[in-house]
Amino acid sequence: MNSSIIESRPDFAAIAAWIPPGSSVLDLGCGDGSLLRYLRETREVQGYGVEISDANIAACIANNVNVIQSDLESGIADFENQSFDFVILSQTLQATRHTEALMNEIVRVGREGIVSFPNFGYWKNRLQVLLGNMPVSDELPYQWYDTPNVHLCTLDDFEFLCAHLHIRVLGRHVMAGGRNVHAMPNLLGSTAVYRFRLDV
Amino acid sequence: MNASVGIVSAQRASFDTPLTVKSGAVLPRYELMYETYGTLNAGKSNAILICHALSGHHHVAGFYADNEKNIGWWDNMVGPGKPIDTEKFFVIGLNNLGGCHGSTGPSSIDPQTGKPYGASFPVVTVEDWVESQARLATLLGITQFAAVIGGSLGGMQAMQWALSYPERVRHVLAIASAPHLTAQNIAFNDVARNAILTDPDFHSGDFYQHGVVPTRGLRLARMLGHITYLSDDAMADKFGRELRSGKLNFSFDIEFQIESYLRYQGDKFAAYFDANTYLLMTKALDYFDPARELDGNLNRAFAAAKAKFLVVSFTTDWRFSPGRSREIVHALLHNKLDVSYAEISSQHGHDSFLMDDEQYFSVMRNYLDRVAQEGVA
Numbered sequence: 001m002n003s004s005i006i007e008s009r010p011d012f013a014a015i016a017a018w019i020p021p022g023s024s025v026l027d028l029g030c031g032d033g034s035l036l037r038y039l040r041e042t043r044e045v046q047g048y049g050v051e052i053s054d055a056n057i058a059a060c061i062a063n064n065v066n067v068i069q070s071d072l073e074s075g076i077a078d079f080e081n082q083s084f085d086f087v088i089l090s091q092t093l094q095a096t097r098h099t100e101a102l103m104n105e106i107v108r109v110g111r112e113g114i115v116s117f118p119n120f121g122y123w124k125n126r127l128q129v130l131l132g133n134m135p136v137s138d139e140l141p142y143q144w145y146d147t148p149n150v151h152l153c154t155l156d157d158f159e160f161l162c163a164h165l166h167i168r169v170l171g172r173h174v175m176a177g178g179r180n181v182h183a184m185p186n187l188l189g190s191t192a193v194y195r196f197r198l199d200v
Numbered sequence: 201m202n203a204s205v206g207i208v209s210a211q212r213a214s215f216d217t218p219l220t221v222k223s224g225a226v227l228p229r230y231e232l233m234y235e236t237y238g239t240l241n242a243g244k245s246n247a248i249l250i251c252h253a254l255s256g257h258h259h260v261a262g263f264y265a266d267n268e269k270n271i272g273w274w275d276n277m278v279g280p281g282k283p284i285d286t287e288k289f290f291v292i293g294l295n296n297l298g299g300c301h302g303s304t305g306p307s308s309i310d311p312q313t314g315k316p317y318g319a320s321f322p323v324v325t326v327e328d329w330v331e332s333q334a335r336l337a338t339l340l341g342i343t344q345f346a347a348v349i350g351g352s353l354g355g356m357q358a359m360q361w362a363l364s365y366p367e368r369v370r371h372v373l374a375i376a377s378a379p380h381l382t383a384q385n386i387a388f389n390d391v392a393r394n395a396i397l398t399d400p401d402f403h404s405g406d407f408y409q410h411g412v413v414p415t416r417g418l419r420l421a422r423m424l425g426h427i428t429y430l431s432d433d434a435m436a437d438k439f440g441r442e443l444r445s446g447k448l449n450f451s452f453d454i455e456f457q458i459e460s461y462l463r464y465q466g467d468k469f470a471a472y473f474d475a476n477t478y479l480l481m482t483k484a485l486d487y488f489d490p491a492r493e494l495d496g497n498l499n500r501a502f503a504a505a506k507a508k509f510l511v512v513s514f515t516t517d518w519r520f521s522p523g524r525s526r527e528i529v530h531a532l533l534h535n536k537l538d539v540s541y542a543e544i545s546s547q548h549g550h551d552s553f554l555m556d557d558e559q560y561f562s563v564m565r566n567y568l569d570r571v572a573q574e575g576v577a
Contacts, residue, residue: 054559
């Protein structure tokens, strides 16, 4: 099961690589709990997920993952300052409404934040816009009229927001088609994972 | 899905060790009625205790040989293949101390006087119930429950188990419950109590000797309670402004269907429930507050707990609202205890915890499946 999760979600392996064994983890928008389960089985983390969908709540419980049913943008207020080693937001940032406030909450609750998101600056996305259409791809599998994504950004945009919020980026992992991207990541990467904390 | 545990019979356990309750009063001896379903495994590790709410009792599932229509109050949840699966778990239901379904309570005969306890029966608390339940568990050879489960007042008992006996319970399932009642909630209970206390047939709790029952008070108490257990929407859906005779009669008789329904529920309840037990159960609700002696700090109250928790609330429950359940979750998170929280979209208000609901049942089933697998590993 673990290997198939990693194949279907390459960002999971990148996230896991940053998490030392025994850490405490809060996964915002945790879906069916796959990542938390993977982290528990490979990193022995103590984790909780926040999730809104009924089906995912039932699935998390079946996965033996702690889950709190709540809207992640309002529900995170219930968590105490610096109460987790890591707060993770995986492939959800672009669908959040109050993105700036949420980033502040992540670094309030977590000693570190880990966020993964699709790179809107990926060359294939740019090409589609250049040709006159909103991008549709594996990472952005929606039409403009049915997409939940309201706050898409490029890697440069995200880093600008971090600087604006006094958040220091501690690490970045950029991928395309399951392979790591090193050169020109804002153009050649389709997905990015960032690790960061509040700059104090 | 519709399988039943079948024919069940109640059992009676007698306790001769005096029980000093929280008020300081002492019960020299008492009896508890209980039922069990399923089989206790060799390691005695698969026991589940079901704690009942205000008007509940030990008959949780199945039916009686002499009355097949007398089905347990949580038969939809407890049985073979049901979320609380009696093929995996040994399930115990009991009637709490002070109850009126066979356990020692105000309507029982006090062996010292030969008369019903009546007003002399001590006020008991959630902590006292847990103590008496722990003695029952010991009697049945159970040192640790796989889970203690309850809704509403039953959820308070389940939580109290984790505080009083952290080593004796692995999982707590607190459903439609609260860490303590709000002023509004106590107020509802007090109006209900006043209905009983001011009934001329109450005779300060010793109505048994007078051969009467404070039926009017009890039925008013139940009618009020019932309103608060339903949601506005559920009532509107079920009854609306429908008139029984289809026209206005310009009288104070029953006209609207909701009046008919409430009076029927009140009459039905008053015919079998003991008024003193009703008073006592509402007091136990009012008094429950594990943070009371800790400056109201619920985080500190749960510091003693070791169990894993499932907390469940229902969106239309305004008597034990989701916000109250989230207070519990917050304190559990503070103590880094394992907890999952499900907020079920349901129309039926506080009563939702007794109703069939796909999501509610999935959550319960999935959680308890994990509990069962732990027992095997």
